[in-house]
Amino acid sequence: MENNNAWLQAELAQWVREGLISDEQARRLYARYPIMQDSARRRSQPWGKLIFSALGVLVFGLGIILLFAYNWDAMHRYAKLAVIGLSLVIAHSAGFYLQTRKKQARLADCFHLLGTMLFGAGIWLVSQIYHISGHYPDAFMLWAGGAVIMAWVLPSAAQGMLAAVLIVLWSGLEIFEFQTFHQLGTWGLVLTILPLAWLQRSLPLFGLSLLLLPLSYCFTVSALNDVLVLLSLWWIAGAYLALSRLSSASPFPESSKPLRKIALLILLPLLFLSSFMDIADTSLVAVFSNAYQTAYYTLPLLAFIASWSVVILREQSRPQHLRDWFESAMVILSGILVLGLSLGLNIAVLACVMANFFVLGFALLFIWRGTESVHWRLTTLGCLLLAALVFARFNDLFESLLARAVVFLLLGAVMFVVGLRYSRQSERQKIMRSRHA
Numbered sequence: 001m002e003n004n005n006a007w008l009q010a011e012l013a014q015w016v017r018e019g020l021i022s023d024e025q026a027r028r029l030y031a032r033y034p035i036m037q038d039s040a041r042r043r044s045q046p047w048g049k050l051i052f053s054a055l056g057v058l059v060f061g062l063g064i065i066l067l068f069a070y071n072w073d074a075m076h077r078y079a080k081l082a083v084i085g086l087s088l089v090i091a092h093s094a095g096f097y098l099q100t101r102k103k104q105a106r107l108a109d110c111f112h113l114l115g116t117m118l119f120g121a122g123i124w125l126v127s128q129i130y131h132i133s134g135h136y137p138d139a140f141m142l143w144a145g146g147a148v149i150m151a152w153v154l155p156s157a158a159q160g161m162l163a164a165v166l167i168v169l170w171s172g173l174e175i176f177e178f179q180t181f182h183q184l185g186t187w188g189l190v191l192t193i194l195p196l197a198w199l200q201r202s203l204p205l206f207g208l209s210l211l212l213l214p215l216s217y218c219f220t221v222s223a224l225n226d227v228l229v230l231l232s233l234w235w236i237a238g239a240y241l242a243l244s245r246l247s248s249a250s251p252f253p254e255s256s257k258p259l260r261k262i263a264l265l266i267l268l269p270l271l272f273l274s275s276f277m278d279i280a281d282t283s284l285v286a287v288f289s290n291a292y293q294t295a296y297y298t299l300p301l302l303a304f305i306a307s308w309s310v311v312i313l314r315e316q317s318r319p320q321h322l323r324d325w326f327e328s329a330m331v332i333l334s335g336i337l338v339l340g341l342s343l344g345l346n347i348a349v350l351a352c353v354m355a356n357f358f359v360l361g362f363a364l365l366f367i368w369r370g371t372e373s374v375h376w377r378l379t380t381l382g383c384l385l386l387a388a389l390v391f392a393r394f395n396d397l398f399e400s401l402l403a404r405a406v407v408f409l410l411l412g413a414v415m416f417v418v419g420l421r422y423s424r425q426s427e428r429q430k431i432m433r434s435r436h437a
Helices: 006-017 023-031 037-043 047-070 077-099 103-127 137-153 157-177 183-200 203-222 227-247 251-272 279-281 291-313 322-342 349-373 376-392 401-435
Strands: none
Touching: 006 023, 006 103, 077 103, 103 137, 137 157, 137 183, 137 291, 157 183, 157 203, 183 203, 183 251, 183 291, 203 227, 203 251, 203 291, 227 291, 227 322, 251 279, 251 322, 251 376, 279 349, 291 322, 322 349, 349 401, 376 401
């Protein structure tokens, strides 16, 4: 029976080598976890039909808009309003009709999405018809509000994704174009989009929301204090990593993967930046001059502390393996050091040195996990992280040409060993697969 679980294959091979189980026991364990039917069903879905239908609908709608735009000036005001209203009615009516048909849910989503896009265009056209020259980010607010309503009424992950992008765009315009302290964007994502993604168990919407939330939060805190941007990203990334452990035992365990990926996407560059003395010494020291700065500094910090406290206290989410404890310890210790820096403690040198060790630790951890499970992306990430650290410290620590040559020889040797281990693990998996075929 075919099994696509590379992790299981690698673990069984390791257990057989260590004598924990026999070949027959490994074969039985392997056969207990066949390829999931849901995965097969997802692969067999007519994605080509969906994609080309969506493109066709969008191009058709654009053609209609351009056709009317050509004669827009010659049309009467009420004719313009009728065109806007009818286009919305037709698009959403087609969507509701297709929802009643079997296997047409995604095509119905395309028409509803077209209707919401036409709603946004209608906002601008109505303002043009009646010569309304107001605060133009309000148009994005109305458009986002309409998308949020449709996302909950239908319900629709596609509408939620459009709403999330519009909310962040609205927030960014308010902050960077008009220099206002704008909080509604961040809270809009937290209160309207993330709950929808969780209830719908939608990984695309959940992942996009997780990606846009720190961006929106950084927009907000940048209007208060630029230093809060890096600090907020630290706490949010750390909290995401803790939540990825908690969510694995939740009703939506699939959410663990995007939480972890986005956490590492933010955390690893921050660790690498902190390995430079200039960043550790100046860019992570917070000075609070008002209550808003203190509040927006404290919120993600509390989320970081609370989430990791629950991870450690709950047996279901507590790290079980040494490598998991190692990763968790690096995140918690880095958070403690960043907290000390932000409060003005004179530990910049210690933080910089530890950041180098943490980057090295993550690189070696990724290489070990990647080669163990024959995961080429994880292995490549670990190698790139290790190479980046070596090149970053190349001019800082090694002035002698001989020392630099030795460093490159060691790096090359490590890469060779990694490739050899990856190749051996891959061969072992092939042997296991042939035995259990």
